[in-house]
Amino acid sequence: MTVTGVGRPRLSTRRRPGATAREEILDAAAELFTTRGFTGTSTRMIADAVGIRQASMYHHFATKDDILATLLLGTVAGPVERAEQIRLNCEDPIVRMYALALFDTSQLAAARWNLGALYLLPEVSTERFADFRRLRNELMVRYSSFALDALRANGGSDCGPGTPELPFRLVEAMIGARSDANSRARTFVLTPHTIAAASLRTLGWSGPTESIAHSAVALLDRLAESHPQPSP
Amino acid sequence: MTVTGVGRPRLSTRRRPGATAREEILDAAAELFTTRGFTGTSTRMIADAVGIRQASMYHHFATKDDILATLLLGTVAGPVERAEQIRLNCEDPIVRMYALALFDTSQLAAARWNLGALYLLPEVSTERFADFRRLRNELMVRYSSFALDALRANGGSDCGPGTPELPFRLVEAMIGARSDANSRARTFVLTPHTIAAASLRTLGWSGPTESIAHSAVALLDRLAESHPQPSP
CATH class of the missing domain: 1.10.10.60 (Homeodomain-like)
Structure with missing residues (x-):
């Protein structure tokens, strides 16, 4: 048994995934x-x-609040960072939007626990979680900025008030889909690519998405190699 | 002071909205x-x-569970009923889809309390809330059936796995948008019409939505007159 970090030796052998x-x-x-x-x-x-x-x-x-704050921050820190790398490494607004939605939906779908289900807890609106709300808001702002650029590129801007917010909302829909699958209300069929493609269509994109998907995957693969994700 | 229903006389005068x-x-x-x-x-x-x-x-x-079960059932009973009336009173799959999304999003936006925020509570996956989960699942099935018809009418079916689930997910996104507005993370700009129009676009609709919106509103007005909503 290896004892890592501070504190007393463990009572038993490791039960959980995690290096520390x-x-x-x-x-x-x-x-x-x-x-x-x-x-x-x-x-x-x-x-x-x-x-x-x-x-x-x-x-x-x-405190228990500190644990929750760390977990919640972990769900948005990666996407905020990736959004910035996508912005710096890709100039096509359609590929950018697809890549961010794909990255974020993939991590929401693949994370061991469906932590997004905790976003709506009343506790999370208190001062203790202001850091998390600030970072999640930064992520929303990045989504909206990508969405506005994609809307302009699609030549459409009259899709109704709040349209630039739609991709972010569609991505977070992955949380509800997972939760329904857990409670067996629904088989889990929604894929990250379906959500990324739908995000584009909410912004007026009506063409095929195969080549966009291809470019976005290639971009994300390059970024994953040059900028590995930090652990929470 | 009127005393309604069973139970002892009230300690004080009425504090809350509600006839009973x-x-x-x-x-x-x-x-x-x-x-x-x-x-x-x-x-x-x-x-x-x-x-x-x-x-x-x-x-x-x-019990407290009984109160929550009644509240949750109330959020889905109206839309399930309206979906059936829409199906019986409208044959255009595009107008149907828009009308259901518009009706449901409007009630999620206008309800006094954002009860959808409770859907993800772990308690709700227990046996006590099976009735609610069954009815919400019925609503999802109705959305998917409308969505499949709209997809076919749009001549598109290769929008990726889970595409017929997207309108339901977009409508429930209203819950997150309200919650963010409550915690001041975001101004509340997303409208029911924006979500209804976006639902159609996720299903491959790329035309204008004004005349569809017009027909859907007229349909919902007729239905509201002929079938007023029951109270929870």
Whole structure:
């Protein structure tokens, strides 16, 4: 058994994915928050799920709110960074929009836990989560800016008030689709490519999307190589 | 003061909108659940907010779960009914799709409390809420059926796996938009017409939407007159 980070030795062998105790705590909390609810989860339950003492957990996170804040920030930090890299490395507004929607939807679909389901918690509107709301807002602004450029490129601007907000909303629809699949309300068929293509169509794009998809995937592959994602 | 329904006389005069004590309880619970969270709300708090004794509340609802189940059912019962009336009273698949999205988005935008924010609660995936999940699934099936007809009418079917699910997801995006507006993350600019028009575009519609919007509004007005909505 390897002991990583600060705190006392672990009570048992590693139970969770994650290279460090901190990552294991985040993984356990993400599971409990999304399956039992945030209010319904105690720090004790998180420590038990990791197999560490509560006191050890406090070396990493002072409160349950801190854990939630870290998890929520982790869901938007990657896309904000990728959006900036996409902007710097691609000049086609249609490919840009597709690439951002594809990247973001893919990570929402592939993440171990459906953390976006926590965005609507009343707690998240409190001061403690202002950092998260600021970063998510930055992501929304980047989406809107890409969307406006794509709208202009499509020669359409009369799609109704709020149209530049639609791609961001469609991408976050992945959260509801996953949640319905978890509760067996619905088979999970919506793919990141379907959502990325639909984002373009909400902005007036009516042509085929195969070659755009191809360029976007190539761009994301290049970016993934030159700028690997940091861990939460 | 009029005392309606069963239970003891009210402690005070009416504080809440609603013709009956039952409706006042539902309104108070909707406010508390959406602003303090479901787990963070006790039946005592709901009774206090209405100005009745807890014992009186139990004449109307045996548990907090029963209140939530009634509220959630209320968010989908109207649209399911309207979808059936739209199907029986309109044969144009494009107008049908627009009308359902417009009706449903309008009620999500106009409801006093943003109850859709509670759909992702882990509690809602338990057996107690099977009725709600069944009815919401029926609504999804109706959306998909309208969407498939609209896709066929648009001559397009290669929009990617899950495409018929997109209008339903776009409509539910109104929930996130309202929640962001409440927490001041974003001004609330997205309109029901923008979402209804975007729903059509995700299904391959690339023409103008003015005359469709006009027909859909006329249809909904006729239906509202012939089939007024029941209260929850």
